[in-house]
Amino acid sequence: MMQLISQDHYGEFVEELADMHRLRYRVFKQRLDWDVQVSGDLEVDDFDAFHPIYLLQRGRDGRVQGCVRLLPSTGPTMLRDAFGVLLNGESPPASPSIWESSRFALDLRHDAAAAVSGIARATFELFIGMVEFGLARGLSSIVTVTDLRMERILRRASWPLKRIGVPHAIGTTRAIAGYLEVSRDALARLRREGGLEQPVLWAPVTMATA
Amino acid sequence: MHRVFQTFIDRLSESVDRADLQSTLADAAAAFGLHCFAYLSLPPRPDDKALLISTYPTQWTTHYLQSRYERLDPVILQAQRGTDPFEWGFGAGSMTLSKRQQQFFDEAAQFDIRCGFTIPIHDGRGPVAAITFAAHERHPVFSRGVERHGEVLQFMALHYHAQVRQKLSGDRIIAGVALSPREFDCLRWAALGKSAGDTADILGIKRRTTVFHLENAKQKLGVRTISQAVARYSASMRTTP
Numbered sequence: 001m002m003q004l005i006s007q008d009h010y011g012e013f014v015e016e017l018a019d020m021h022r023l024r025y026r027v028f029k030q031r032l033d034w035d036v037q038v039s040g041d042l043e044v045d046d047f048d049a050f051h052p053i054y055l056l057q058r059g060r061d062g063r064v065q066g067c068v069r070l071l072p073s074t075g076p077t078m079l080r081d082a083f084g085v086l087l088n089g090e091s092p093p094a095s096p097s098i099w100e101s102s103r104f105a106l107d108l109r110h111d112a113a114a115a116v117s118g119i120a121r122a123t124f125e126l127f128i129g130m131v132e133f134g135l136a137r138g139l140s141s142i143v144t145v146t147d148l149r150m151e152r153i154l155r156r157a158s159w160p161l162k163r164i165g166v167p168h169a170i171g172t173t174r175a176i177a178g179y180l181e182v183s184r185d186a187l188a189r190l191r192r193e194g195g196l197e198q199p200v201l202w203a204p205v206t207m208a209t210a
Numbered sequence: 211m212h213r214v215f216q217t218f219i220d221r222l223s224e225s226v227d228r229a230d231l232q233s234t235l236a237d238a239a240a241a242f243g244l245h246c247f248a249y250l251s252l253p254p255r256p257d258d259k260a261l262l263i264s265t266y267p268t269q270w271t272t273h274y275l276q277s278r279y280e281r282l283d284p285v286i287l288q289a290q291r292g293t294d295p296f297e298w299g300f301g302a303g304s305m306t307l308s309k310r311q312q313q314f315f316d317e318a319a320q321f322d323i324r325c326g327f328t329i330p331i332h333d334g335r336g337p338v339a340a341i342t343f344a345a346h347e348r349h350p351v352f353s354r355g356v357e358r359h360g361e362v363l364q365f366m367a368l369h370y371h372a373q374v375r376q377k378l379s380g381d382r383i384i385a386g387v388a389l390s391p392r393e394f395d396c397l398r399w400a401a402l403g404k405s406a407g408d409t410a411d412i413l414g415i416k417r418r419t420t421v422f423h424l425e426n427a428k429q430k431l432g433v434r435t436i437s438q439a440v441a442r443y444s445a446s447m448r449t450t451p
Contacts, residue, residue: 011216018365035334040294044368049376051223085444089403
């Protein structure tokens with residue numbers, strides 16, 4: 001199940017958000033050992049202060065097992081303010097039709113359901129949620145900073161990253177910036193690959209973000 | 211609780227100065243039965259001043275900062291050792307105190323600060339800040355507030371720290387060195403591959419001025435070339451995707 005949480009609903013979903021920051025702690029601090037800001041078992045960074053929209057993916061047991069954070073490219077973004085080096089001299093995108101995704105994280109049980117391509121169903125739900133969100137907002141693309149492993153998963157899921165520049169070593173990661181297409185075509189491809197026919201975001205939620 | 215958190219988030223994002231930030235956390239804490247707090251942001255360089263936002267008596271906070279008490283305050287020292295929130299005072303936790311630290315607690319007690327709940331915040335390089343909710347005794351309202359809302363308080367503390375950094379820190383910290391906002395801007399554009407001339411156009415300043423800021427940034431960072439400064443900048447961005 002997917003959930004979209006915007007600033008005016010942070011209060012209502014404070015437990016879910018805390019679960020998400022715990023998931024990010026497990027993934028970014030414990031598993032990847034990134035240089036991130038933590039308190040106890042929560043990870044929160046400076047970009048969470050710009051009231052992003054969060055997409056959460058919850059398992060059958062209600063556990064938050066996946067998340068991604070979305071910020072408009074017209075404001076502060078990681079690509080503009082932290083990873084300019086990945087732009088290869090190009091200007092960072094700043095357009096109402098482009099949002100940035102960051103802190104994409106998944107922490108799945110070993111028995112997680114996989115779609116045909118061997119990619120977890122939860123991964124597809126998050127990707128599809130991003131496209132549905134983008135379509136509801138009238139976006140043309142989502143810009144993101146990710147790593148080479150994730151780039152391969154995106155390609156296999158048939159949602160390839162259109163690279164900006166070349167990979168750079170950032171901390172322990174080989175990072176790469178690029179664009180992800182937001183279109184009906186992209187949505188149809190992801191649904192087909194993931195074997196998911198219904199929208200992952202509830203229709204009223206999708207409308208509310210438009 | 212949900213409404214308290216929502217109001218806290220909304221007011222934080224509207225806060226523009228210290229007074230706003232202070233009353234925002236004070237009101238949220240009060241809603242949980244916690245009547246005073248102190249947010250202490252540790253300076254990146256040991257000789258710099260700590261940033262304190264609190265509802266403690268001014269007489270105490272002034273004395274605290276002037277005496278550089280953050281260096282011996284046992285609560286801050288414990289917050290520097292680990293990232294888990296903890297309670298202190300009146301039998302909670304065990305602290306071995308030096309004579310000066312005992313004196314310090316005695317002084318704090320004169321201002322009715324006798325026990326508390328402290329939330330440490332660390333980044334990859336170590337401790338950066340701590341938020342304490344304090345009380346003059348471990349009365350039931352305080353204990354209940356901490357017990358019931360400890361988790362959300364921790365979450366609020368992290369949000370608070372992020373907002374304070376964004377709103378109050380004029381200086382930007384690169385590799386433990388504080389750059390002025392202009393030095394930081396010039397370096398940021400250099401990192402994006404812009405020449406001094408381009409950067410001057412973007413920022414609406416003279417090319418000469420851009421070069422001046424970049425020279426200062428290099429000097430502060432202790433490097434010889436712009437590329438080295440850019441490398442430091444990129445490496446020190448504590449954020450990761």
